[in-house]
Amino acid sequence: MDLDLVRTLLAVVDAGTFDAAATVLHVTPSAVSQRIKALEQRTGRVLLVRVRPVRLTPSGEVLVRYGRQLLALDQDLEAALGQDAVVRMPIAVNADSLATWFLPALQRVSPDLRISFDLHREDQDHTTALLRQGLVMAAVTSSREPVAGCSVRKLGSIRYAAMATPSFVDQHADGPLRSWLPGAPVVVFDRNDDLQDRFVRTLTRGRGASGHRHCIPSSEVYVRAIVAGLGWGMVPPQQLQEGLVDLAPGRTVDVPLYWQQWKLDSPALTAVAGAVAREAAVALR
Numbered sequence: 103m104d105l106d107l108v109r110t111l112l113a114v115v116d117a118g119t120f121d122a123a124a125t126v127l128h129v130t131p132s133a134v135s136q137r138i139k140a141l142e143q144r145t146g147r148v149l150l151v152r153v154r155p156v157r158l159t160p161s162g163e164v165l166v167r168y169g170r171q172l173l174a175l176d177q178d179l180e181a182a183l184g185q186d187a188v189v190r191m192p193i194a195v196n197a198d199s200l201a202t203w204f205l206p207a208l209q210r211v212s213p214d215l216r217i218s219f220d221l222h223r224e225d226q227d228h229t230t231a232l233l234r235q236g237l238v239m240a241a242v243t244s245s246r247e248p249v250a251g252c253s254v255r256k257l258g259s260i261r262y263a264a265m266a267t268p269s270f271v272d273q274h275a276d277g278p279l280r281s282w283l284p285g286a287p288v289v290v291f292d293r294n295d296d297l298q299d300r301f302v303r304t305l306t307r308g309r310g311a312s313g314h315r316h317c318i319p320s321s322e323v324y325v326r327a328i329v330a331g332l333g334w335g336m337v338p339p340q341q342l343q344e345g346l347v348d349l350a351p352g353r354t355v356d357v358p359l360y361w362q363q364w365k366l367d368s369p370a371l372t373a374v375a376g377a378v379a380r381e382a383a384v385a386l387r
Contacts, residue, residue, distance in 0.1 A: 104144075105176060108169040110137040111149065115166055115237065118155030141165075158235060167236030167251065171366050174239065178368050181216065189370040190218045194233065194241035196226035197291060198260060199359065201321035202340040204242065207381035208374070215370050225294045226359060233362055239371060240363035242378075252362045255379060258386025259356040264301050264349040266334035271347065279350055280305040287314045287333035291324055297336040301355050340385070359386065 113123040114134060124131040142149050149162035158166060170192075180187030195204050200223055208219060222229075222238055229241035233249045248254040264283075274286040288298050288311045299310035316332050318324040321341065328335045329345050336355060337346065361378055363371060 107141040163235045192220040192238040194222040194229035194238045197321045203385035207378045210377035255361045257359045257382035259358045262336035262355045265337040265346040289316045289333040289335035292319045
């Protein structure tokens with residue numbers, strides 16, 4: 103496989119358009135288009151759907167995944183030969199892990215390995231999609247079913263408790279928690295966040311959280327929104343702030359986390375996996 107053509111495909115996928123990829127590669131958009139056509143001719147497959155942003159075909163997903171592995175091995179080889187190579191490592195990680203324990207894990211990795219981390223923030227239930235598409239080499243995920251071509255290791259669990267301010271409780275509480283919480287305003291991370299619904303269902307055996315929702319797609323700002331009284335929400339202990347009370351002491355939602363990575367004999371990837379596992383053993387339950 104011609105590595106220049108592979109690099110061009112990955113640049114288009116990462117940048118989203120031929121024009122943006124051309125800027126990254128310091129070539130013309132026409133040159134990018136010609137390289138993609140050449141790669142499609144060599145493989146005999148259509149690899150990209152030409153929309154904005156571009157979308158991979160199933161064949162494109164396969165080629166991107168193996169293309170990244172080829173480039174990773176190429177970078178490992180350069181590093182082993184002392185060519186001062188920087189290994190680019192795209193990793194998908196959920197927002198709460200990123201805001202709490204994941205960065206300390208990366209600090210455990212020896213700087214001598216010269217790894218350039220490219221973190222993709224995504225909900226833990228959806229990070230495997232990035233692995234499947236070949237967009238990342240590894241992911242923190244809630245799925246224990248390995249993506250094809252990947253290994254999986256359990257990291258532990260993040261424990262979430264339902265939190266709100268005392269004034270919010272005074273304003274909305276009317277009877278037992280199961281009667282008023284389903285109708286109270288709630289703070290969610292994004293439209294994929296179902297932690298609050300899962301918690302309410304443990305109280306009501308079927309009913310979810312209120313449709314009055316505030317979407318706050320930032321772990322730090324999410325907790326601040328709860329402290330500000332916009333609604334109640336599920337908060338991990340690492341992010342607990344003063345001024346919040348536990349709505350149901352002893353009742354929590356545990357989200358198991360797993361580390362999935364390509365089955366690739368890469369010293370850099372092995373070192374990162376080990377650092378993540380060691381930090382998770384301390385930070386997670």
